[in-house]
Amino acid sequence: MDGKNSLIEQLRDIDTPSYVVSEELLKKNLKILKHVQDESGCKIILALKGFAMHSLFPIIKEYLPGTTASSLNEARLGHEKFGGEVHVYAPAYQEKEFAEYLELASHVTFNSFSQWKRFRNKFNGHNVECGIRINPEFSEIEFPLYNPCYKNSRLGVTLAEFDDENFDGISGLHFHTHCASNSNALQKTLKVVEEKFQSVLEKVTWVNFGGGHHITRDDYDLDLLIKLIVDFKAKYNVEVVMEPGEAVALNTGYIVTSVVDIIRNDMDIAMLDTSAAAHMPDVMEMPYRPKIIDGFEPLDKKYTYRLGGLTCLAGDVVGDYSFNSPLKIGDKLILLDMAHYSMVKNNTFNGVELPSICILRENGNVEVVKKFGYDDYKDRLS
Incomplete structure (x- = not known):
């Protein structure tokens, strides 16, 4: 048969x-992601916004060291059900929630320097790494709904708005400019990021390449990805993090x-x-x-x-x-x-049963x- x-x-x-996820196909993807980690020395973590089926976390955490969250609920789910590192980025943090983030997260990335200045003193006594999201103003994403670099985007700090005077305490940079992309798109993005933010890259200890990388797609150029990561790590002496959601559950x-x-x-x-x-x-x-x-x-x-x-x-x-x-x-x-962007986005409109x-x-x-x-x-x- x-x-x-x-x-x-x-x-x-x-x-x-019914939603049905194949254990066999999930492991196939995870083995590819582990190969990239082993060959490049990067960390690949699960983006919960794309796939958060926690009944499968015991399998996923055999291959990936943590999760990334964009809300308090996601951060709590990653902390309680997955363990390991919990990276958090949100377009805006709320005062009423921030103390709880500090109990859950290993890394917190800010969308703006104004939020960093507002919350920076709350990190005293917490072993949490702090980052800032940059907007390189370059992306090849064709769908405006998913392009974080469109004109007047609310996501990330542009070079013109970068506040060097308030950089103390920040140890990492984050960018997210891809959607279902191959590694040649990352290659172009890294060129722009280095041209605009090289002086900042020389100050940080980790860089998060974000999500949207279709690493487990059949035609994805893994060799190029591994080379890009190895070269970037060597050039700037930084840890590289990637946070795909779709690539974990793609075609599963x-x-x-x-x-x-x-x-x-x-x-x-x-x-x-x-x-x-x-x-x-x-x-x-x-x-x-x-x-x-x-x-x-x-x-x-x-x-x-x-x-x-x-x-x-x-x-x-x-x-x-x-x-x-x-x-x-x-x-x-x-x-x-x-599997991806379905269970995490579904709704009960009309009272239709999930x-x-x-x-x-x-x-x-x-x-x-x-x-x-x-x-x-x-x-x-x-």
């Missing part, structure tokens, strides 16, 4: 909708959904028990069209359908697909690459980790 048919068989009896997960109705409006429309708007928001935000096992481009095969979501939002549509056979009520569809969270174990068994119900919807409201 080939891999596709084996997966279909393994997920045949699963209740839908699925949404399994069932067809609940077939309707007609100039074309066939298959209604699903999942929702693009509620269960996979990036499908609508980017937007993009996820791949489906045995699903093809519209009209490529004999039977074409629009796949509709379960909410009453008019645009709650996964996309148009064609199939070799007609879809029937009760048929299961498997949407690919649904998908269960499952692990496909290496032995082929499916373990249901979490099921959701009415109380999960009710208890987050007032």
